[in-house]
Amino acid sequence: MACASKGSASATAPTRNLRPDARETSVNRAPGLSVRAKLTLSYAGFLMLAGVLLLAAVWAFLLRYVPDRALIIPGSTDITLRVFPIRSNLLRVFAPRAASVLAILLVLGLSGGWVLAGRMLAPLTRIADATRLATNGSLSHRVRLPGRKDEFRELADAFDAMLARLEAHVAEQQRFATNASHELRTPLAISKSLLDAARSDPNRDAVEVIDRLHVLNTRAIDLTEAMLLLSRAEQRCLIREQVDLSLLAEEATETLLPLAEKHGVALETRGEITPTFGSQALLLQLTTNLVHNGIVHNLPEQGTVWVTTSLRPESVVLAVENTGEKLTPQLASTLTEPFQRGAGRIHTDHAGVGLGLAIVKTITHAHDGTLTLTPRPAGGIHITVELPTTPPPTTRKH
Structure with missing residues (x-):
């Protein structure tokens, strides 16, 4: 907030120097994935990556200890050698089963990630709901997030403390505005009464009326200057x-x-x-x-x-x-x-x-x-x- 100068005409309109776009209450953004969907995809992607790495390690282990071909001597008297391609047969057996495992991991990653992301983001949902209520003017609502201390609970506690201070500040400002209106109304009402009495009685001493109006006007000026000083001090705009x-x-x-x-x-x-x-x-x-x-x-x-x-x-x-x-x-x-x-x-x-x-x-x-x-x-x-x-x-x- 900009500091009000000493000769400022008003201290109650802090937004008059703001740009027109600074008063927008919301920002138009292009639609995108929710945080829950992003976390779900992240969980599933990480699980798939871990599965691929695990299957690759298993396949590398098999390739290391399993020979490419095997010679088998039948039990007959004819010495005939038969060669079997072990690795190619193993690949035909291993590949579909590995694909099945990856498919299962994908399903588990998406479903489990969706549930876990929802549970993790539940505190943020409560904080967002409290923020919407505060935006609509309900400052008495609190998050009051249960559980042990962590980042989400620290955020919720800080938000509750901010709401409490804001609620007290708004109540104080409303009380101040009410009292200020009452204090300013009193000298103005008395001044009006004096002027009405002077108008109805032309023979009344004008000097007395002027003196009393001068006292009332001085009091109103003092009150206005005090409220301006109080407003400037509240803005903490200090040259130390x-x-x-x-x-x-x-x-x-x-x-x-x-x-x-x-x-x-x-x-x-x-x-x-x-x-x-x-x-x-x-x-x-x-x-x-x-x-x-x-x-x-x-x-x-x-x-x-x-x-x-x-x-x-x-x-x-x-x-x-x-x-x-x-x-x-x-x-x-x-x-x-x-x-x-x-x-x-x-x-x-x-x-x-x-x-x-x-x-x-x-x-x-x-x-x-x-x-x-x-x-x-x-x-x-x-x-x-x-x-x-x-x-x-x-x-x-x-």
Whole structure:
């Protein structure tokens, strides 16, 4: 899939730049033999070849130990020699029997090969049936091939795992589309109500209506930009470079310091140099979202956000911890879902659009990292992002 550019008008039409023939669902091919027929012919051919070689070996053995002719002396007193052509007689006897054996081998090879090929290809038939169901939209079906581990069962298990991931991805996309439609519909509906009220009441203060429309329009723009950023991060189109997470943490805290001071939240940053490989812009967005989340989800006053970076043997860790309302583990596990909002926001003017942690999760996975959310016993949440210190094999320089 091609990466969406920053100024792309839409991130929901990934096929618009594809060639017309790239949308074909099937390929027209000339008719040919089935795999089962090919395997049957292969079995029969191999059996026939083995039979011919065996009969040739027998014939060579006979030629080696049987003389061409034999002299026979009768029991009479006349000494008369009779010569019998043994090899020619043996050939007349051996040839039809060898042909009969080859015919029997051909019949056995075709019939037995057909049965054996059917048994061997039965797992592929089940996988093909599951593929057809998936093509028709039934992603809940699984192959579940029984038996011990072999190549076919590995293929079936990999196909089942792919179907499970695809089903979860489709369900997530459908849920995201539903939530996005709901989130976008709310400001649009309010805007329509304001415009209808202003039209019906010409004496209403126009400045107030404009201010409220400006707030709603800003929220809709923020939501749209967040969804575009989330879409780009999901495509994993990254230009990887060496990045120091500690510098990004300092930049994010400096940018959000006025917001923290406005709401009485203290920001504390500490840690060591934490080099990793990834997109500097996306990792800065990740860090900014975490710090912003810590400020927004905090106590009404005298709250604190701790931003820490640390280095491990094969990874770097960015940890953002904040005070706030107590959260249950069940609620914390849902905060990375799109449009999920926790309790304890100190103000509504910076409440965000409900995609902050969803974007963090997507960016983390795009960088082959792990995201962990742990509620603090005293209230608030502790969020850690662990990223590898080395680039993935596909981006290493040779």
